[in-house]
Amino acid sequence: MRAILSVAATTFRESIRNRTVLGILILALGFIVSALLLAELSLDQRLRVITDWGLFCVSIFAVILAILIGVSLVHKEVRRKTLYAVLSRPIHRWQYVVGKYLGLALTLLVEVGTMSVSLILLLWISGQPPGAPLIMALLAILAEILLVAALAVFFASFTSPYLSGLFTLGIFVVGRSLEALSTLADKVENTVLHGFLKGLFFVLPDFADFNLGNRVVHDIPIGLGEVGWLWIYGIGYLGVLLFFGAWIFSRRDLV
């Protein structure tokens, strides 16, 4: 456990001090604050625009950060041989993968937390204290991001950063529109393609469920149980990804 925590703490320190990551966070905060400008252009929808735009920014910038940090974590350490001094010590490779993921998760927690607090403050300043639905939507974004990060770490355990980024982004985009994929599969007559699309529908994570922004904007209640299930689903899914990621990484030659 000490080895995992040490890898996690080191990953967190290295990521949180990274200037690119800091730059993206500052950009994200700028975009969130720009909601005030957009709100001025709307008629009687000020708070809705701030909420909608703010949640969109938190979600999209968190995905960018998760993919950017996640895919480069392992590759950068292999390329620069940093990993050699770490894995030549008496630790298992799965401990390294899990530690890396936990460090990344902690970084994203701080980043998403900072963006969330700025959105809440913005709404407060605009005259609307944050309600429970907004908090639930932010918690759902956090669960979604942890899953995206696990996808990035999974692919990074055996492919190049470019491919890892492409695969993770691709799955995120498809995962946001799984219903459309299912509809498409039903319309396809070719049995092989139908089976393939249906297979993707069942295997890929359903990211659309994590997107609760519309319900917050339209004042549709979100239950704690619902978000709880999203977290259980996300943790289960990311657990499987980390298991296979660690398994593949343990068999990999570090050339």
Add this chain to the structure above:
Amino acid sequence: MSGQTPAIRVRSLQKTFRTGLRRRRTSALIGLDLEVAPGEVFGFIGPNGAGKTTTIKILVGLLRPDGGEASLFGRPVSDIRSRRRVSYLPELPDFYDYLTPGEFLRHCGRLSGIDAGELKRQVPGLLEQAGLDANEKRPMRKFSKGMLQRVGLAQAMLGDPDLYILDEPMGGLDPLGRRWVKDLIADLGHRGKTVFFSSHVLAEAEAVCDRVAFLHRGRLLASGSLRDVLEAHTNAWEVLVEGEAVRSDESLKPLTARLDAAGEDTLLVPAAERPDELLKALLAGPHRIRSVNQRHASLEEVFIRTLAPGIEKED
């Protein structure tokens, strides 16, 4: 070798890589046998691509062999416990950009199971020993190659392990740094530690090794104690001649044609022969002898001579 468990034992080790789009097989190690006793300072010598780093990476668990066995202190390298008494310095290492050397050393120490109190005691001393105490608070992205090499050596010394596996420990260092590493290896040897290191800087390797092994294209060409290896190639007679080029003198050709030369005016007579006949012939001719000395081969010369037949065969 005595009945002691070897610090490093390698038997019939094989490793093949697949490279390029066609996944062509390249053999990096072909049935390598090696044994390093505890307390030895062992130089692992070979040109680029010889398989030194591949062997070292297998020993520390970064690569998996395709065949054969490798063990550290009797434990197979696939068992992570084999690395408990071992430290490793990668070739030209690079570390975390935004961490300070102290943070990195503490991280490595925790991974090796060293407790917090012990780390608090060891880390400042190691930073000082590596000449990094003045840069303790700086992030490592601002470090030069030589400073990173020093960080690498400091992390290798954490916990005072019994076996040091160092891949090109003098790489990236200035002359002062190389001197420090040489002294450090010698000191580890005096303290009974086992040091297994690869190097291109043969003059400095020669100064600290007890035993050496020459590796070429994944095969072991020679190994033995440094003294035995050097003596097998030593004591040639070096005859230095003044005046016109002695090698072009046709009257001396029957004597000089088969001799090695170290320049136009120097002849090397093999140690097994005496130079009397050559000296008589030289004195009888127009040549003046400037000096006659027994010549001791350097490790570099021995290495090149050992490698030459293999290279000729390939050509």
